[in-house]
Every structure is written in structure tokens, then in C-alpha cells.
Amino acid sequence: MTKSSSVEQIYKEYQIPIDTILKIMGDNYRKSAKIVAWLYGGSDETWRKFLASKKPNKVPKEVHELFKKLKD
Secondary structure (H helix, E strand, O other), rough: OOOHHHHHHHHHHHHHHHHHHHHOOOHHHHHHHHHHHHHOOOOOHHHHHHHHHOOOOOOOOOHHHHHHHHHO
């Protein structure tokens, strides 16, 4: 089992507590990764990269502006 698949498997099993840690830490991936690595195993660097890859894509403000103009 590779590191990434191991992290993915742990994340699937403990997604809610891991996401909660991330939110409590103010979406700071480095700090959250250290906590998650300590609790669930793996390296903090692997967790940092993994958590950052799960970051939701934000809609650019220009798209919001476009929708607002289309709505009016």
C-alpha cells in the first residue's frame, strides 16, 4: 500500500474528525497536518499535501459578478 492510498483510506474512515481539526485550526494545512499525523499516523508532509488537495475550488468573484448582472 502506498502512502497516498493509505492516507486516502484513513481520510475516508475519519473524514469528519479530520475536517473538524482543519476547521478548528483555521484551515491551516501545516498545523492541521501535524495534528492529524500524530493522531492517525503518516508524515505531516504527506497529510499537508493531501489536505491541501482536498481544498474546495472557490468560484472567482468575477463569476459572482456575472451571475448578479444576469439576474438583474
